[in-house]
Amino acid sequence: MSEFKTFKGIFQKNFKELTKDASHLFEVELNLDDLWTLYLDSFLPEDNPIFRERREYDCSCCRQFIRNIGNVVVIKDNQVKTIWDFDAESTTFQPVVNALDTFVKSHVISDVFVTKFKKIGTDKNFEQLANDEVIEWQHFYLELPDKFVDKTNRSEGEIRGGFRSTKDVFKGSLDKINEDSLLTILELIASNTLYKGEEWKFALTEFLKYKKEYDKLETTEEKELYTWEQSVNISDVVAKIKNHSIGTLLENISEGMNLDTAVTKYEKIVAPENYKRPKAIYTQKMLEEAKKTIQDLGYMDSLSGRRFARIDDISVNNILFVNKDSAKRISGGLDVFEEMSKGIPLNPKKFSKVTEITIDDFIANVLPTAREIEVFLENKHSSNMVSLIAPEIKDSKTMFKWDNNFSWAYSGNITDSSMKERVRELGGRVDGVLRFTHTWNYDGQNQSLMDLHVFMPNSGYKKTEGTVEIHDNYPSGRRVGWNKRNDISSGGIQDVDFVEAPGKNIPVENITFPNIDKMPEGVYTFKIHNWNLRQTTRSGFKAEIEFNNTIYSFECDRPLKHKEWITLAEVTLKDGKFTIKEIFPSTTSSKEIWNLKTNQFVPVSVVMYSPNYWNLQQGIGNRHFIFMLKDCINPESPNPFFNEFLNQELNQHRKVFEALASKMAVEDSELQLSGLGFSSTKRSELTVKVKGNTERMLKIKF
8 A cells, every 4th residue: 555655645746736826627528437447447457456355446435536536627728637647656557547647638628626625535544454453545635725615605516507607608709709890899999989888898808819819729629628718717797798788799790790780789788768979980991991982983082171162162053142232231331320230139020920932932033133132040040050061172073962062061060950860860750740859958058857748638738828837746637758758549659868967968859649540639738848957057948849741940048947847839630630839939039140140130142052952953852942141150060071962882881981071170261151041841931131123021931
C-alpha cells in the first residue's frame, strides 16, 4: 500500500496544480461503471493480484471516489485536461492513468461539476486482523477548494440545469448573431440613434469579443469547448444576449431584415408609444452605398448645398402674382402717423363679413387684375409659415419627383402644415372617418401634462356653459381619452398618448373613429384638459378635428390653468353626415412670427404654387398655395429636402437621405422667399386686401 500512498500524493498534487486557476470544473458524459471497470482492467495482472476474494485495488471506497469525480475535467485555453493527465512516476499506475485519461477525453462535456461536499472519498481506514494486527488501507481522496463547493440551498440538479441553460443560450447567440449586426448596432449607439442603446454598449462590446474568438474556431468540438469554458465566467446579460430585446434586434439584422424595420420592431418592444428617434437610422456601410449611387446617377451637384430661394431664381412662368409696386410703396411715402399706425393690431372678427371666395376662383379671376395684395396675418397662421428652398448649383440634376430642384419646408420642418405626420410617425391612425389630434410645447414653453377627450352622444355628459371649466374630476359621461382609451360601442380609440413631462419633446396625442357605421348619431364633444400644470408653462396648445377630408384647426396661445378644461367644438353626426360647431374662440393678441407682427396686414410679394406643380405639372403630391410675404424671415433651420420628395431611384437610400437632410444646413439669407402656405387637403382661410381697378376685401377659402 506504500506505493499507492505515494501515487495518491502525486495525484493530489496534480489536482491542486491543475485546478488552481480554474473557476469551475466540468463533467463528461460517460458510464461511470465502465470507468471503474477500465480502472481495474488497466493494471497489469502482476500489479493487481487477487487479494483474498478480489483484486488488490478493487476497493469499494476507491470505486465510489471514481464514480463521484473520475469523469471531471478542466477546460483551459479551449483544451480539455482530465484529472488523470499526469506523470504517475510509477510503472504500476502509469498505464492506469493513461487509460483513464484517454477514455475520459473521448467523451463530450455535459455539465458543470457541482457538489455540496468539500471532501471527496475516504483518505484511509484501518482493519484489525484476528491476531490483533492492524492494516492501514489507503484510498483515493481529495479535499476540494472552497470555490468548487456549493453552499447554497439550491439542489445540485437545479444548479447544473442553470449552467447548461446559460451555455446553450450563449452558444445559440454566438451561432445566430453575426459580427456585422453587432458592429451595426454599436455604430447606431455611438451616433445616439438607438433607444436606450447606451445601456447595451458594454454588453455588446463584450459579446463582440467572444464572437470574434468563436468565429476563428474551425470544428464543432472546439466551439463546444469554447462555450462551456466562457459561459461559466461571463455575466448572464452577455451570455444570454439572444434572449433580450437587443438580441431580437441582432438576430433580425443577422437574418437579413431591413435595418429600419428591425429597429422599428425593437422600438415597439422597449420604447414608449410616443417615442421618436432623435436621428435617422443609417450606418457607414449604408452611407458608402448611398454615396456610390448618388455619384453613379449624377446627383453630387444637387447635394453641394441648399439655400433659401430668391425671387430671381424663379421663372416668370411659375409665378401666379408678383406685387411690382409693393416694395416701392412700403420703402417710402409713409408719413410718421401712417408708420405708427402699422403697430396697432386689428381684430380678425372685423373681417367676418367680407366676401368669401374659393382659392381656385381667386387665382382664376382675381390675381390677373391685381396690382397689390396684402394678407391679414393671424396667430392661427403660425403653423402655415413656409420657405422655398433652392439648389446652390442652379442647373444641378433634380433629386425630386418633379422637374425642378426646388423644395419647401413649413415651420417645424415638415412638408405639410399638419399634425398628421407626427401621428403617423408614432403609429397612430389618420385614416379614420373622424380624427382629433392635439400638440403642445412646440415652442419649448409648455412643460404641462395635457390630455384630449371626446365625450360620446347620449352618454350622460352634462354640458357646461361657456368653454372653460376648472375641476379635479372628469365630467360625467362616456368618453374616449386618458384611462378610457377605447369605446367599444363607437369604435373610438386613443392610439397615441403622452404620459411624461415633455422636456424637449413636442408631444402629440390622437383619437380616431375608424368606422362611421359603428358610431351612434348625436353630438360628440371635443375637449382639452390640462391635467398637471408645470410652473415653466408659458404657452398653450394646437389641435385639429378632421372629417370629410377637411381639417378644422384650433390654437390657444395662453397657458391653461391647473385642471382646466376647454371645449373646442361639438361635432354632430346625423343621417351619416358630420357637421361642426366651433365653440373655442379665436385669439386676437398680436405676436411676432418670422419677423412679422400678427393681426396686421402684410404685403404679398409673390403668389405661386408649390414646386411640384410648376411648369403645368399635375398630380405629383398635394398642391400647396404659397403667398410670399415682404420682410418675412425664417428663423429656423429648415431641412433642405424631405424623403417624400425624392425620386424613386433614390428610395433605397431613404435613411441616409433623411440623415443628410438633418445635417445639411440651409444657407441663411435675408433675401429669402418665405411666407404663408396652404395645402389643398387642409381646410383653412385667409383674409386678403386686393388692389386693382378697385380695392376690396376677400376671405379665401382653402
